[in-house]
Amino acid sequence: MDNFINRDEGLGICRLQVVIKTSNDLWSGTDDNVYMEIKFDDGEHKVYLNTDWHNDFERGDVDTFNINLPRRVQKSSIKSFEFYKKGSDDWKIEWIKISDIETGEVLCYEQGINRKLNLSGERVVISSGYWNDPV
């Protein structure tokens, strides 16, 4: 248990940058509401991914969101990042990159997701177990 705790370095994370590429394929874009849920050891935090006065998640777009966490957390307390949309419009995600804004450290960069979410509430889950994949 001590080793696990010692893996954490620094002050922890309080702001994340989430970058999402919507696929270039036909019908990849969505007008549904898109959400990210961050699962922690002891709870979760849900974020509505939306930029005002901008049509998010259109085909081929790269959308960037800066997210404030409810509190400063250690990296090891994050269990997963989960993405889903609510509504009847399909959405195809090509890749997702998540970084710590303060340090610039890339927490995860899932380059080959290429998955279409057809169902409302269906999730793409990026588990912290995969974070050490080479970038």
Ligand SMILES: [Ca+2]
């Ligand atoms: Ca849209």
Ligand SMILES: [Ca+2]
């Ligand atoms: Ca918008």
